[in-house]
Amino acid sequence: MITGNAPTEPAAPARGCTHPAGCHTGELPVHASATVGARFWLLVEHSGPWAARLEECRLPEEIHILIKRATTLGIRPQLIRRPGHRKPVNGGIHVMVADSAAAEPWMAEGVIAGPDDLDLDSVVAGVVPESCILVKEPVFLVCTHAKRNACCARIGLPLARSLAEILPDRVWETSHVGGDRYAANLVCLPHGLYYGSMSQAAALAAADAYRSGEVILDRFRGRAGIPEPLQAAEHFVRIHTGELSVGGVAVESSRSDGAVTEAFVRGNGARFRVVVEPMTLKTPCGMACAETITTYRLVTLDRLTPVLHATSALI
Template identity: 40%
Template sequence: MDRDGVRYRPETGCAAQADLRHDPLTATAPPAERWLLIESHTAWPRQALSSLGHSGLREGLSGGELGALVARRCREAGVRPVLIRRYGRVDRNGPRRWGLVDCQPGRELVRWGELPADEHLLEVLAGNDPGQVSDEPVYLVCTHGRHDACCAVRGRPVAAALATAYPERTWECSHIGGDRFAANVVVLPHGLFYGHVPTARAVELAKRYDEGVVVPDLLRGSGAFNPAVQAAQHFARAAGHSPAVGNLLPQSVEVLGGHRWRILLASTNGPIAVEVSAHLDTVDARLTCAGSSPAQVRRFELHSLTTA
């Protein structure tokens, strides 16, 4: 059911309406320099981490308390936690895994380990279980229907397409932000957020990543960078600079005031100076299926782009 007892319909959901409004994807990736991936065999509630604790708890710690504790430890460590699961049928009796991902430029790394019980996540966050380094990328597809129906309706076909082509790399995941941009895909370890991903182009994102490039028209940005840097990178690519994953790294960010920034990007063609500003636009729309109207959306404007 949708808000006010109205049944959800995909054609009137937040993602379909954002499509019709042509909401820009530019610089909408939420900050996420590090990730904690938690394989879950239980149903995901709206607040995903509240499901932690079903696998056996330390004495005196309830499931809700464990979820809150893991969330707090993640905030303190600058880590974004999400639940993950394989697409399709899940062997609920099989072993579960945890993943720890670093998306910081030059430090990109994925590590995996076994998760015997949910409370073991505290050991992982404390650095007491280093896991095993993996050189395989990870594809997360948000399918968290209890958070927003659009994520499930649009995300599951994309997850199916990716899982068919890359079964070991692909995971459904809980809420990652930007419901109206469903289907949302995150490519790790570079933290690339893609939005409004059509099922027919899901495998394209993976193939292009293997080639070391981004797909600009679907890219929301990299969570490793703040929104102003994401916007500067977008405008540089739109001006013809290389879409290589490692190109356009920020060298400096100068805050000019008035929601304006001057950002120096390193490029294969030499340094690029980009000046951008951010503006809030009011729209008569709901940005999530459970949201309210009117709402505000942030939009970035390019003021100058010069090369040395």
């Protein structure tokens, strides 16, 4: 049994931070902070400008209809654009859809004439819409939503551009992904993996790892679409086992008793009972930012299924 705080990768807080030091530099943990309500995705290419909220943006009516339909169905809408490009999109609406909740997450894209050409109900049902084709390569989103938070643009823009120089067809600037205090934010699709407080070098390392089917625990916020305590449980099992494959750790079941969450997690050929609870930490940024953040600490971690040794396997 393991008790107490497990080592965690650091990250930065603070919405709207203007403090010159201590923010977005990796001084506070980022684990268990991926956006919970993002199991399905709709990405719509639009060069901008982007208002603080999508419903306030000056968009073609067809895109507003798509965003409203997606929101109603529980699909997370995102506006995207190529790094450094602000040219309007011609010849239809370029869209991408993704299912991060599937046993085998997938992503598809297409160019549609209007909202009626994209069957969003099929996305929720786990089926690729007829107007789209599957995308084999991963997609990387970097939040650069300046009207939502200045730090996202100040830190995110140069990161998106540098990453796009190496992966020119796979990287997009995007609107708010959740967690401004963790700028620069990187999202890896179709699995919905979130990273925060990213430097250019860290973003490239995370992208390379994801293309190889792995995660990097440094600055890893978690998997979107699952509750934050369960993200924490997966995080601590990864730390304990060293399991880095994207699908190598997953929660099988869980229950909560007040603020404490007990989860049963599989990982690295074993099952674990993990108990986590929330904790509050002060930010280093002073009055310019949120004064505290809530994260999760490890209470206990028990291995339930022993790993067979090579000698016993021969018996």
